[in-house]
Amino acid sequence: MRKERSLVIGAAGQIGIELVIKLKEMYGAENVIAADIRPPHAEEVADVHFEHLNILNHEQLESILEKHKVDVVYQLAALLSASAEKQPDLAWDLNMNGLFHILNAARKGLVKRVFWPSSIAVFGPTTPSVGTPQITVCEPNTIYGISKLAGERWCEYYHAKFGVDVRSLRYPGLIGHRSLPGGGTTDYAVDIFYKALERGSYESFLSADTRLPMMYIEEAIRATIELMEAPAEKIKIRSSYNLSGIDFTPLELAEAIKKDISDFTISYAPDFRQKIADSWPQSIDDSVAQSDWGWKTEQTVDDLVSIMLTELRKKKLISETSHN
Numbered sequence: 001m002r003k004e005r006s007l008v009i010g011a012a013g014q015i016g017i018e019l020v021i022k023l024k025e026m027y028g029a030e031n032v033i034a035a036d037i038r039p040p041h042a043e044e045v046a047d048v049h050f051e052h053l054n055i056l057n058h059e060q061l062e063s064i065l066e067k068h069k070v071d072v073v074y075q076l077a078a079l080l081s082a083s084a085e086k087q088p089d090l091a092w093d094l095n096m097n098g099l100f101h102i103l104n105a106a107r108k109g110l111v112k113r114v115f116w117p118s119s120i121a122v123f124g125p126t127t128p129s130v131g132t133p134q135i136t137v138c139e140p141n142t143i144y145g146i147s148k149l150a151g152e153r154w155c156e157y158y159h160a161k162f163g164v165d166v167r168s169l170r171y172p173g174l175i176g177h178r179s180l181p182g183g184g185t186t187d188y189a190v191d192i193f194y195k196a197l198e199r200g201s202y203e204s205f206l207s208a209d210t211r212l213p214m215m216y217i218e219e220a221i222r223a224t225i226e227l228m229e230a231p232a233e234k235i236k237i238r239s240s241y242n243l244s245g246i247d248f249t250p251l252e253l254a255e256a257i258k259k260d261i262s263d264f265t266i267s268y269a270p271d272f273r274q275k276i277a278d279s280w281p282q283s284i285d286d287s288v289a290q291s292d293w294g295w296k297t298e299q300t301v302d303d304l305v306s307i308m309l310t311e312l313r314k315k316k317l318i319s320e321t322s323h324n
C-alpha cells in the first residue's frame with residue numbers, strides 16, 4: 001500500500017520547516033511536498049520536492065494537489081498577530097481565503113485530510129485567563145484573533161455540512177531554534193535566546209510580568225501529527241483543540257536563562273504588542289485534547305532553556321566553522 005503523501009503550505013515558516021523535517025523522517029522525502037512563496041532555507045529539507053505556491057491562487061493549489069496526488073494538507077501560511085495589525089486587509093485575505101481554498105479543495109475530494117492552525121488569539125479580554133477551558137467566551141480584539149475564530153467556525157461548518165475531515169489546534173507561542181518566527185506577539189520568547197548568546201542582554205517588548213502560554217516547537221509538531229493520525233471518530237472538536245505546554249513571563253524566562261548565562265540582563269520597553277498579549281490567556285486547559293485523542297506533554301522552562309541554548313550554540317559553532 002502506498003504511504004500517504006503530505007503537502008505543507010507555508011513550508012519556509014517557523015512551523016513549516018519543522019513539520020517538513022518530521023514528516024520526511026516519518027514517511028520519506030518522496031511523500032512530502034513543501035510549498036511556499038519562497039523555498040525553505042534548511043539543509044534537512046533540501047531533498048524534499050518544493051513547489052512555488054501563493055495560497056491565494058486556488059487554481060495553482062488544485063493543480064499541485066492533483067499533480068502530486070496529495071492525501072493530507074497542512075495549511076500554515078498566515079500573517080501572525082503583530083503583522084496582521086499593521087496589514088489588516090492582507091491578513092484577512094490571506095488568513096481567510098487561504099483556508100477557504102483548502103477547504104473547497106477537500107470538499108471536491110482533492111485531499112483526504114486538512115490541518116489548519118488556530119491560536120490562543122481566538123480568546124480575548126473577556127475570556128477567563130487562567131486555565132482557559134476548551135469552550136468559553138471568545139471575543140478576540142485583534143485582526144489575527146478574529147480571522148482565527150472565523151476560521152474555526154468555517155472548519156466546523158465544512159465538517160458538519162460537507163464531511164470535510166479538517167482538524168485544528170489552538171497553538172500557544174511556539175519556540176524553536178531552527179528558524180525565527182515572524183510578526184507574532186510571542187516572538188520575544190525566541191528572540192531572547194539569540195540576543196542572550198550574541199550580546200548577553202535583551203530588551204523585551206512585553207512587560208516583565210506578562211504571562212503567556214508557550215510550547216517548545218517539537219512538542220507542537222508532535223501534537224499536530226498525533227492529531228492528524230488519530231482515527232476520525234476520536235476527533236470530536238472540529239473547530240480547534242486547546243493545546244497547552246508551559247506558561248511563563250519574560251522575567252521568569254530571563255531568570256531561567258541566567259542559570260546558564262549568569263551575567264545576562266533583561267530590560268523592558270513594552271510596545272503595541274503589550275495590548276495584544278494582555279488580551280490573551282495566561283494559561284490553557286487542554287483536558288479535552290487529552291481525553292479525545294490522548295494528548296500528553298510535560299515540559300519545564302528549564303528544559304526549554306537548556307535545549308534552546310544548546311542548539312543555538314551548536315549552530316553558531318557550525319556557522320563559525322563554515323566561515324573559516
Ligand code: AKB
Nearest residue numbers: 080081119184185186
Ligand atoms: C502570535 O504571537 O501571533 C502567534 C500566536 C500565539 O498565534 N505566535
